[in-house]
Amino acid sequence: MSLELAANQGTAPIADQVDDSPLAIRGMTVSYGQKPVVFSVDMTVTQGAMTAIVGPNGAGKSTLLKAALGIVKPLSGQSMIYGQSLKSQRHRIAYVPQRASVDWDFPTRVIDVVLMGLYRELGLLRRIRPRHHDKAMACLDRVGMTDFAERQIGQLSGGQQQRVFLARALAQEADLYLLDEPFAGVDAATEKAIISVLKGLRDEGKTVVAVHHDLSTVNEYFDRVFMINTRKIAEGSVAEAFTAANLEKTYGGRLVTGQIDQLDLAAG
């Protein structure tokens, strides 16, 4: 703990960052039963950057996101969106859950899933008009899935399902995109398509945060990294924070030195 505090003192005071940060998490602690999954975590997401959340399995990566979004109830802690309460800023957030978290046998078509992203606009009873439909199709186009609009979602491959989820997030026209393992179990073409869409969002000035598993692509895909193993290990630009020492701290003995060497890390 004391080391982290010392590290934090080197950066700008937290209070200043919270005001404009798309997502600022403070003192987040979540537990599913006796043992905390996330313990007293602070996170300050940088505006206009792509941030990877990395850590071993069960380290609380997804849980941290879910707690920040109010999907799971934390024991303590809070999250601020653009310096304000989550409740007042929900319209600026798009969340892409883990693909495996839903039942893809659900009786619905691709286009219907994307239209779910327009719920804020449509509300309870407003009719779906051609312009809503066009907007949904434009989002499908950005992920290369227009040909599949009428398909039942169960007929898609894993990568196609992930693209549909991304299209739904695009339809929300958010400022902050939070993705839970967007590259898990997808084909290489989909991974390329998704990363190009995400980079496009960043270039438009949007903020992207993704739970990420593949350490070998952190350098290539992301600007910043947040390392967690129940507690926060490190946070900063990939060059600063994605170091062998921090990986060792995050993964413990689970990464052998040989693997770390292959990662082409900044000198740490």
Add this chain to the structure above:
Amino acid sequence: MNGAEFVPLSLPPLLIGVFAAIACALPGNFLVLRKQALIGDAISHVVLPGIVVAFLITGSVSTWPMMIGAAGASIIAVVLIEAIRRLGRIEPGAAMGVAFTAMFAAGVLLLEQSDTSSVHLDVEHALYGNLESLIWLDALGWQSLWDPVALAGLPPELIRMSATLVAVSAFVWIFWRPLKISTFDEGFARTLGMRTNLLGLALVAVAAIAAVAAFDAVGSIIVIAMFICPPAAARLMTNRLEAQIMWSIVFATLSAVLGYLAAGFGPQMLGFSNAVSAAGMIATVSGLILALTAVFGPCRKRLGAPAV
């Protein structure tokens, strides 16, 4: 059969059967997709002692005492489950199993021990319903449908079931999008600001209201078939939720009409002199429909792509 016979004797039970089947099938669609179909079963078990106690106190089988009794029983069930879970330190599923069966047994026991001869409330009624007795004695024929005096004598169960169907349909129509989105992807629904827990609770409450109202028509046990069979069969006919709802209404109606007719006339055609229980037959027909769609339905293959 002419109007003078059909309208007073068969029309009200038919309508009550159809309305009950649809009122249960509508929320049943979501319960089945949420893999909570057996909630209907649980509800029907739990509410029985509540209905019996309400009867013992008021001496009649009318709407509000029954609803209040059922609601009271549900609250006791929730407290009981929580108490068993904490004191016994066992998982919630086991606690529910103990609470539901115990409360249902208590309901049957209460029924057997109390004098309910003045009304149609006995164990058989509680289990299989009482559809055939819901007749409209004031009706003389089709013309009675326009006769205010005769209409005043409609069985109260028909009014109750119609009102329930209207309420259930309104709930599904108004909350269509939240129900659909939160059933498919609860996490996403929450990030939209939907109170998914509250919505899930409301869905169960609506199902409970439908179950209690359908109590007269199909009994507290057979109601479970109405929650599951039409929606499950409908799911096998289509890959769109909107179409699934329509199919479930069609199947619910078919089950109620064919079941009622088969119960009344089937045995006679086979040379027996008695009719069989209409509710039982309705459940049987809905089960047959499910079996047929399971074999011939166009969308019965699991399409879900295997995890890569």
